[in-house]
Amino acid sequence: MFEQLVVGGKVELFKKSRRIKENGETKEMLVSQIMDINDETIICTMPSRQGKMIVLEVGTLIEAFFYTGNYIYKSDCTVKSRGKEGNIFTVELRPETALVKFQRREFYRLKCTIDADIIPLTDEERKIFDVTGKLPDNFVMPEDKGIIVDISGGGLRLFSKKQYDADSIVNVSFPIQVGDRSRYMKLMAKVVMSMRNQNSDSVYDSRLQFVNMQKEDTEDIVKYVFAQQRMIRKKERGL
Structure with missing residues (x-):
């Protein structure tokens, strides 16, 4: 049913x-x-x-x-x-x-494999972000590594070795190709949930929701998602 x-x-x-x-x-x-x-x-x-x-x-x-x-x-x-x-x-x-x-176009999720860097905000940086919607000018922290396994204009899902607190804010960076342009996205996201992966005790499965996105960034991710989907369909049809 x-x-x-x-x-x-x-x-x-x-x-x-x-x-x-x-x-x-x-x-x-x-x-x-x-x-x-x-x-x-x-x-x-x-x-x-x-x-x-x-x-x-x-x-x-x-x-x-x-x-x-x-x-x-x-x-x-x-x-x-x-x-x-x-x-x-x-x-x-x-x-x-x-x-x-x-x-909705921004909700269409593309299965993918994209390397990503994740930087959790400290309590002080979160306070600044909550007030200004921006990162502090001196924002520099060690990056965690992860792999994005699906993405949409509204958020993404990633696998990593680290678990993140629900409702925490992270900076996530990753490359995409938009037409003939290569972009390295640097976006803020809220952790919706983060739990141990069902298939591996050493991997955490996290879902992130983009926050304070610029319209151009949302549009570029949506363009990337649908361009990749068109390529997949062409391959399936043998074109």
Whole structure:
């Protein structure tokens, strides 16, 4: 019934009384992850906001956005039950509406392999960033190495040897090719979640959401993503 979804996929949840604001106002988004898929329900981790677990009451009506490799699927869901698997608190969601493909250009995710440098901000640098939206002029720190495994105009997913605190801010740098231009992107991002990779105890799987992006940077990433997708389709057709 939910063959479009995948275990481990990211989920964004919004209480129906706090719908996404289209005018740019603050959104109250909860972040979760699919743990299991049944015939009529979807088991997810209990969601969090800014690194703090938010316990959902049974019967709560939720607007859910389920991320897959290339698309996002939307459904209105009811919280059917709560539980615990090992040390992980869970929530069972029952979709009340059919899964509908929900795609925006900036959300289209490209599977990729791109080397990246990650620099976490210190507490003092975070204070400056929160006030000014910019990095301090003397911002220099050792870089962590990571590999971007999917990217969109809104954020990215990367594998690294280091775990990052949820809601922390990092500077992430990576190269992309935009038409005949080579760009080395240096972007600020918020850590949505960071957890140990299911296939390797020494690797952490982190999801980052870009913040304070310039319009040009978003547009260039979207152009890069769709150019790469066109190349993939041509190869699949043998062109």
